[in-house]
Amino acid sequence: MKLEPLIYEISVPGRCGVRLPEVDVPTTDLPQDLLRAELDLPEVSEMDVIRHYVRLSHLNYGVDKGFYPLGSCTMKYNPKVNEDAARLPGFAGLHPRLGIDETQGALMLMYYLQTWLAEISGMKGVSLQPAAGAQGEFSGILMIRKYHLDRGDGKRTRILVPNSAHGTNPATTSMAGLEVVELPSDENGDVDLAALRAACDDTVAGMMITVPSTLGLFERHMLEVIEAVHGCGGLMYMDGANMNAMMGVLKPGEIGFDVMHYNLHKTFSTPHGGGGPGSGPVACNEKLLPFLPGPIVAEIEPGDDEQPPLYGWHMPEKSIGRVKAFHGNFGMLVRAYTYIRENGGPGLRDVSYYAVLNANYVLALLRDTYHVPYDRFCGHEFVMEGRWKDAPGIHALDISKRLMDYGYHPPTNYFPLIVPEALMIEPTETESKETLDAFAETLKTIAREAHENPELLHEAPHITPVGRVDEVLAAKQLVLCCVPIPDWAEQPPTLSTQSA
């Protein structure tokens, strides 16, 4: 089956998309060592290119095409005004090496964004550098590590991570050279306080907690958790990927969190289809300010009634250093700035109100059909089980695949690990009641099909361009190539031949 050939396969020798005019200026010979005799580029007309990529785009599914309730990812609609702003020539055409005199507008935008993200989180300072949530986490944990080392306390090597945390939390801890201590959840999905208190000692550097958790639940012992960790000298890291549930309602800095990250590409509506680019600013309280990754934007000369302040770069005194080339994914910062400006404070609070309302509405429609193991008011998402005792052989994966036949993107499945056959549903605030009703009705239909006609689910999806894929093969066969390369059997590819 071939849905669309590669652009190299539609290449015809000599075909050309652009005719360049005759050269009417003197030419200069390039140095010989920079020249190549052959350049392996596809030879295609402009129309070939347009049709190829339009056809490919039709095979894709995105939030501009339909409902995308992928839990943990906050696939809200991204307003197109963000795109307008990001394409303003004064932003889009900036060279990152321009000096501060030529970039006051961009610096001011970054300064305002830093200030607003600090205000929304109740924190004191923000660095916009991290390129995604996981890098924001990594920066935050390096800050905690450096904070302890700076105090001469080298024995704090452990980070507590509840088993309802994002998978990136333990990964971050390991990458930062610290040891993960997994904490169990109690029967309500909250942190097991007894286990937490038993783990708190003078080797704890801090705790990473996802709020609301990956169960979509707000930790009900939050203050006790923070008190226990602070009590043993540890710092509190909040994974803010789920901030869409809390804007304008709860400021993490005000209840004792020391550092957190945002995902601008989730909460602040910057696009994250196709893997990015993301943006994961890190925010911290007074204690950790000197350790922020830098440089960050600061007012280097105050303004007055006549003149705006002069913005420039400031390197925090004990900074963990630079974590990203230049100044983060600037285009994402423009989009997030635009989104915050468009909504304003009360608007952002409404975003969170409606995100939580929508999730609870879908939960209420489905809880009689699907088992919800930790069933109480949820945050911005909830987790239910994709299995029934009287429908043996039906798995969460089958339900997800069948949803595709009805034109929906599947929810996240098999995560979090503490719920068997997990289906994690996050509708977001941007969907209408009609969409939510239709989606819930479809899931009820699929539940009926699972009992009456299980084959329909096992063979799904039926109507998508690609049917059920072989996940085992996909996980094991890591070399992807359109044509067989027999040489590789004798001579495995090296990094240089792969990139050639």
Place this chain on the structure above:
Amino acid sequence: MSKVEQGLKYTQSDEWIRVEGSVGVIGLTDYAQEALNDIVYVELPDVGATFAKGESFGSVESVKAASDMHMPVSGTVTEINEALQDAPETVNSDPYGAGWFIKIAISNPTELNDLLDADAYEKYCAERE
């Protein structure tokens, strides 16, 4: 219904251990391989490595999830099941036999008393169904 083999000892994190004198053979239970679904990768420790009871000695990755493998009791690795590197699916097809992970020299046999016997583990699995 997943299989629980008599004569083995079990952990609450779903490893089994078969005791043969001072040697322990360790693997993943049938219940766990069924929950994980198709296993695509197994990470094993080096021979000679020493781990405490409860410590992670390797990991198992399926199409659904990656999980750590924990030591049922403390010991030193004497042999690893190299065949799993190329054929991790053996853990699915024969979890108590050819799908074993490591053999260890048990350093503290009294720790075996803390483990579940087959009946207790079967009950523990049923509770989670």
